[in-house]
Amino acid sequence: MDRMRILIAASEAAPFAKTGGLGDVVGALPKELAKLGHEVVVFLPRYKSIDLARYRTQRLDWTVTVPIAGRNFGAQLESLRDRKLPLSYYFVHNEPFFGREGIYVDPSTGSDYVDNDQRFSFFSRVVLESLKQLGWKPDVVHVHDWQAGLMPVLLRTVYSADSFFAGIKSVLTIHNLAYQGVFPRERFTDLALPEELFYATGPLEFYEKVNFLKGAIMFSDRITTVSPNYANEIQSSTEMGSGLDGVLRNRSDDLVGILNGVDYTVWSPSRDKVIPYRYHIPNLSGKRSTQVELLNNAGLPVRERTPVIGMITRLVDQKGLDLVIAAGERLFQRDVQMLILGTGEERYHDQLMRFQEQFPDKLKVWLTFDDNLAHWIEAGSDVFLMPSRFEPCGLNQMYSLKYGTVPIVHRVGGLADTVEDYDPETGQGTGFVFSDYTPEAMLSAIDRAIELFARKRPWTKLMKTGMRQDFSWASSAEKYQKLFGNLTRSQ
Numbered sequence: 001m002d003r004m005r006i007l008i009a010a011s012e013a014a015p016f017a018k019t020g021g022l023g024d025v026v027g028a029l030p031k032e033l034a035k036l037g038h039e040v041v042v043f044l045p046r047y048k049s050i051d052l053a054r055y056r057t058q059r060l061d062w063t064v065t066v067p068i069a070g071r072n073f074g075a076q077l078e079s080l081r082d083r084k085l086p087l088s089y090y091f092v093h094n095e096p097f098f099g100r101e102g103i104y105v106d107p108s109t110g111s112d113y114v115d116n117d118q119r120f121s122f123f124s125r126v127v128l129e130s131l132k133q134l135g136w137k138p139d140v141v142h143v144h145d146w147q148a149g150l151m152p153v154l155l156r157t158v159y160s161a162d163s164f165f166a167g168i169k170s171v172l173t174i175h176n177l178a179y180q181g182v183f184p185r186e187r188f189t190d191l192a193l194p195e196e197l198f199y200a201t202g203p204l205e206f207y208e209k210v211n212f213l214k215g216a217i218m219f220s221d222r223i224t225t226v227s228p229n230y231a232n233e234i235q236s237s238t239e240m241g242s243g244l245d246g247v248l249r250n251r252s253d254d255l256v257g258i259l260n261g262v263d264y265t266v267w268s269p270s271r272d273k274v275i276p277y278r279y280h281i282p283n284l285s286g287k288r289s290t291q292v293e294l295l296n297n298a299g300l301p302v303r304e305r306t307p308v309i310g311m312i313t314r315l316v317d318q319k320g321l322d323l324v325i326a327a328g329e330r331l332f333q334r335d336v337q338m339l340i341l342g343t344g345e346e347r348y349h350d351q352l353m354r355f356q357e358q359f360p361d362k363l364k365v366w367l368t369f370d371d372n373l374a375h376w377i378e379a380g381s382d383v384f385l386m387p388s389r390f391e392p393c394g395l396n397q398m399y400s401l402k403y404g405t406v407p408i409v410h411r412v413g414g415l416a417d418t419v420e421d422y423d424p425e426t427g428q429g430t431g432f433v434f435s436d437y438t439p440e441a442m443l444s445a446i447d448r449a450i451e452l453f454a455r456k457r458p459w460t461k462l463m464k465t466g467m468r469q470d471f472s473w474a475s476s477a478e479k480y481q482k483l484f485g486n487l488t489r490s491q
């Protein structure tokens with residue numbers, strides 16, 4: 001495989017900025033591609049929350065200027081080189097756009113910043129201008145989600161006559177079709193794009209609004225999404241395709257699902273840097289010790305035979321919170337304890353707090369975003385509940401498998417690709433999967449888990465089967481490599 005120059009542009013990458021799976025993926029994939037020998041450059045906005053003082057960054061002594069809303073805005077860049085791999089990060093700095101408290105959402109109002117279109121249009125343009133300034137021409141531009149979605153649009157339009165960009169291929173990865181970057185049509189002119197891109201049914205038009213993701217789907221050379229099953233689902237109905245199903249069907253030949261990998265240097269119980277007791281398949285005692293400490297911290301009584309169910313999630317409709325709320329009373333009548341870590345919609349906060357007051361010895365809810373606590377819950381729970389209504393890939397079910405925390409999932413998207421339903425007859429399977437999106441179906445899967453949990457031997461066997469599953473990045477990164485390689489060779 002020839003060495004390629006790969007540019008990755010995204011609005012999140014762990015450990016610098018993360019609100020969900022996107023951050024994990026863009027945290028891991030560049031390293032994996034660099035390990036395969038490719039030269040990789042990652043561009044990220046330099047949000048206020050990124051603490052670059054901890055890293056040895058270099059401030060570049062030039063700026064680039066790009067047009068937004070009829071004015072020119074400048075960006076400064078800071079770069080960071082990986083010490084071992086052919087991998088560099090560039091952080092795009094502009095105080096008014098990125099020197100704010102939140103990443104997408106204004107924490108003081110709880111709403112998206114109204115100028116997110118300008119902020120991420122600025123970002124996309126700055127990345128392309130910076131490449132020119134750096135004199136670094138990539139073979140492939142790999143953009144993630146709508147926030148970087150204008151880059152393929154710009155390459156095919158504004159920059160199409162610029163010889164520096166000639167021959168560069170673009171790949172869009174969709175992490176969640178529910179987020180498309182949709183803005184009022186009046187704001188289209190702010191983006192300084194050719195007027196002819198916006199007309200009814202045009203490449204950037206979506207029900208009379210501007211849609212960044214649609215533009216990216218129309219103009220990218222290839223499109224990937226984060227699991228094979230989700231790649232099919234999003235083409236199958238308006239609901240699953242969030243209205244872009246037709247556009248995606250038109251690009252069907254260029255659309256593939258590549259399952260996200262797991263960064264097992266961060267997410268495995270034998271190497272975890274956060275949990276109090278590490279453990280591995282031959283000796284699981286650290287799991288129980290972690291659980292005891294976790295329950296103590298949570299203020300819940302420690303019980304010998306009660307399964308502890310964990311949930312770590314954004315508290316939004318997608319994640320099946322409506323099922324949890326609808327099943328709540330019935331669920332807590334059972335002999336279970338539950339630990340929920342999440343942030344999101346107010347109504348879910350309120351409901352969960354109400355359950356916590358009602359069942360103080362059974363439920364502990366943390367309404368925060370806390371990476372360390374997420375590790376503790378992965379390790380210290382017996383069961384992990386992920387009843388998502390839809391799920392592009394989902395990471396926590398894969399983390400759970402590695403931690404011997406048996407997942408209960410709705411049969412949808414990447415959850416269906418990664419968890420196999422347990423069959424008590426054969427002992428095959430890795431978790432409990434329910435098909436109907438109803439509280440009853442979810443409760444019945446929970447009941448199957450509770451029943452098996454009472455039988456130590458088959459339960460331990462199920463835990464260990466899960467711990468042996470391998471969703472490491474290596475095989476996913478190879479799939480991206482192959483896709484990029486085929487694309488760059490097809491001139």
Ligand code: ADP
Pocket residue numbers: 019020021022024176312313314341342343368369370371374393394395396397
């Ligand atoms: P999504 O990207 O839709 O939120 P994923 O399952 O792909 O869902 O990824 C979620 C990631 O975010 C996981 O790494 C999960 O542990 C993390 N996460 C979600 N909510 C929280 C929270 N409140 N605190 C810490 N980590 C969280």
